[in-house]
Each structure stands twice: as C-alpha cells, then as structure tokens.
Amino acid sequence: ELIRPSSALTDWHADRILSVAYRHMWDVSRKYSRYSSANNHVIGEAAGVFVGSSYFAGVKGASRWRSESRALLLGEILAQTHPDGGTREQAFGYQVFVMQFFLIVGLVARNDGDELTREYWDRLEQMFGFVAAMVESGAPLPMVGDGDDGHVLDLGVPLSDVSALMSIGAVVFDRAEFKALAGEFSEAAFWLLGDEGRRKFAALGAPDGGSPLASRAFSETGYYLLQRGRRGADESISVVFDCAELGFGAIAAHGHADALSFSLRVGGSDVLVDPGTYDYFTYPTWRAYFKSTRAHNAVAVDGLDQSEAIGAFLWGRRASARCVRWEPSVGGGTVSGEHDGYARLDDPVTHRRTIELAPDSGVLTVEDEIIAAGTHEIDLFFHFAEHCRVACGGSGGGNRVVVQFGAGEITMEMDPRLDVSVVRGQEDPILGWVSRGYHRKTPSPTVVARCTSEGRVVFRTRLSIGDAVAGDAPRGEAGLRDAPVPS
Secondary structure, three states, X not given: OOOOOOOOOOHHHHHHHHHHHHHHHHHHHOOOOOHHHOHHHHHHHHHHHHHHHHHOOOOOOHHHHHHHHHHHHHHHHHXXXXXXXXXXXXXXXXXXXXXXXXXXXXXXHHHXXXXXXXXHHHHHHHHHHHHHHHHOOOOOOOOOOOOOOOOOOEOOOEXXXXXXXXXXXXXXXXXXXXXXXXXXXXXXXXXXXXHHHHHHHHHOOOOOOOOEOOOEEEOOOOEEEEEEOEXXXXXXXXXXXXXXXXXXXXXXXXXXXOOOOEXXXXXXXXXXXXXXXXXXXXXXXXXXXXXXXXXXXXXXXXXXXXXXXXXXXXXXXXXXXXXXXXXXEOOXXXXXXXXXXXXXXXXXXXEEEEEEEOOOOOOEEEEEXXXXXXXXXXXXXXXXXXXXXXXXXXXXXXXXXXXXXXXXXXXXXEOOOXXXXXXXXXXXXXXXXXXXXXXXXXXXXXXXXXXXXXXXXXXXXXXEEOOOOOOOOOOOOOXXXXXXXXX
C-alpha cells in the first residue's frame, strides 16, 4: 500500500500479489490452529486472514473469510487475556506480540467502516495498561516467560518496541500516561496513524516524567507491583512479584517454572532480573535451563524444579501459586504468596514467600518460609543484571553481599545458616546467564545460597538499597571477594 502511488507497482505486480494473497487466505482459513497449541498462533492466522480479506475484499470467498476471522479474533482476545489485561500465556513477550495483531486488526476494521465491539477495544486497552504498568519504572519489559523477538510489522521501528507501541496506544485510547512512556510520536505510529495521529498525540499534553510510582495488583493475571519514588528518579524502586499460574491451557507452552520469583528495578535500572529465554529448539540443555526454577529468583527444593518439564513446550505436574496477602501502601507495602510445587515429594513441602518494601527506608525484605516435616536441600537464587558487580564481603557479621550498579549500591544481608556464593557465566552446570534476545546470552552474576534444613524454617534476606554503611568494603574491587562467606 505504501508504494501504490509509485510506478513500481505495475498491473503485473498487482496481479501476482493478489494471486498469492488469495492462496494464503484460502490455505490458512481452512486449517486454523486448534486445541492446546493454538494460543497466539490462531491470533496471528486470523489477523492475517482478516487484514487480507478486508484489503482484497473482491476476491472469491473474502466475505466469508472476513466474517470467520473477525469472530475468531473477537473471541480470542477475551479467551487469551485476563480482564486485568495480562496474558494467559504468562509470557510478556507474547503479550506484546499479540497486542500488535489486535491493534492492526482494530485499525483496519475502523478504517474500513466496520468498528469492532466495545468489549474488544476495552480489553485491548487493558492490555496496553498492563504493559504500561510493567515499564512505568523503566524499560525494558521484564522478560517473564518465553520470548523469541517476534514482531508483526517493522515500520522504521518494530511494533514490539514498547515505546513505539505506547505512542500508538496514546492516540488510539487518548491516554496521556501512555504518551509519557512513549516520549515521542514514533515512526511506526506515523505510518499507522498519519498526520492526524501526530496532531492528536501532541494535543495530549507534555509527558509527565516525574509521576509517582504506586504499588498495584494485577490479581487476575497474578502479578503484584511494590513501588516507591517517582518515575525516572534515582531513588525509585519497583518490584514485580510473580504469583501467577504456570501458563495457558493444557500444555502451558510458554511458561517457566518461576512461581514466587521477583524482579527489582532501582532508579530505572534493572538489578534483579528474569534471565529470559535464549533458545527453543537448537540447544535443548540451554532451553531446559532458562525454563527452570534455578534460572529465576526463586527457591528450589532438593534440586528439583517447581513444575516438571517433560519437553521443550510441555509440562507434567505443575506448581499452583496463589497470593495469600496483599497490603499495598504509599511508597511500598507487603505481598505474600505460596505454591505447592513440592507437595509431590515424599515429604511434602510448601514454599511461602513474603516481600516487604518499607516506605520510609526503602529497605526490601524477602522472607522465605519452607514448611516441611523432614530434611531437605534448599537453594535460593538471586539473578542480577549483567551490568551489576556482585561480590561477597564486607564487615558486620552474617552473610553479606555487596551489589554495585552504575552509581548505586545495595547491601544484601542473608541468613547466617546459608552457604553463599556468587556464580557468573558457568556452563557445567549452567548458571549465571541473562538472555536479552533470541540466541543471545551474556554472563551475569547470580547469588546462590544453600543449606540443609529440617522441618519448618524461615530465611530472611534484607536488601538495603542505596544505604552503604561506613567502614564496609569500598566501591572498587578491593575488599570484595567472589567466594562463599562461612556461616
């Protein structure tokens, strides 16, 4: 369509394009993905058929294909998304992926004079709102669940770019807070919305870069945000706590064994991260690792994953997580969840985690309660972003870890019963990696805290953010060591 006015698109080219488009629509529409593996696949298929049959409306079968694909999309946006806007696939990258399809379909229908239902647009706006909440403390989007860098269109800027997506959402939904996250009217927004969209974007007012961050719950999807400070400020703190189900449907294909994991962002910078995906098919050992419990800021019992992976996209017995306490406050709050993934053991184990962000001090406390009768091996994992410098050391007793990132510093005090070490870029066994994109991985520091416990036990980890204590290890290398601290 962008080259229609030029001489490049001859009648011969137009005939070839029409012929190919017809065959695609005919083929896809007769075998839409079904059953357990449909998910985002059927959304993409239906979106392609809808756009094609809307644009090439005169071809044989177009009216029927358009009606069928339209009905599929109206149903799938509700079936695959929670009412609070989060994806049922529990994979943030795939949420952004299907948002692009739903957005383009909505714009095509609107431009064609066939407005989609209010329910459709409301759910899509909720999806935008969910993503906006996850990046309001800074980008990028947390890498929860699978992601393969997929995007629908690259219009100068891929629509998978969250800021570009937010610039479109700001105009479509008349939301100034989306504009604040976008910063500018993107090239992708221009190609989709034109000069009229640019004018609407400008009329929304100047972005407020210093809006206060609030703690908030997406309880239907299962994610909880503890936040303090103002957007873009050095003292801002944001915690994303995962109390969600494993994934969507019978196979939960794109979920990870990450129940009760959390990420931490300070001053807009990633500190504790979800390490991402890396691979699907080529490197099965790495695929298994990035899906595993030990690859997340979580607790493993007896060296096992919370949920049992039985294939690259298949799960057997699954952990069921639930939130048992949610007490937000201005500048912080408390959230607590538990899961039953280790109830399958001969001596059943329940893991309950409570995270508290103190409003006044900005201290983050993580309390891990292991409820059991017998003896178990307990591993706590804390995965730091690749730019962080992490080492055991310093005075003050107990197990202390010093984390340096940019101009910031965190002192992490762990239970003295734990044997604490720092691992980075280890390959046998795999540990200490971050993948920011498909088939890309970078060594990153991971704190591992281990012990053998019996019966009920509680481990408390205290992170003092930006609260370096005089007399501790200096900010340089001296005084720090990459080795376990004795209990």
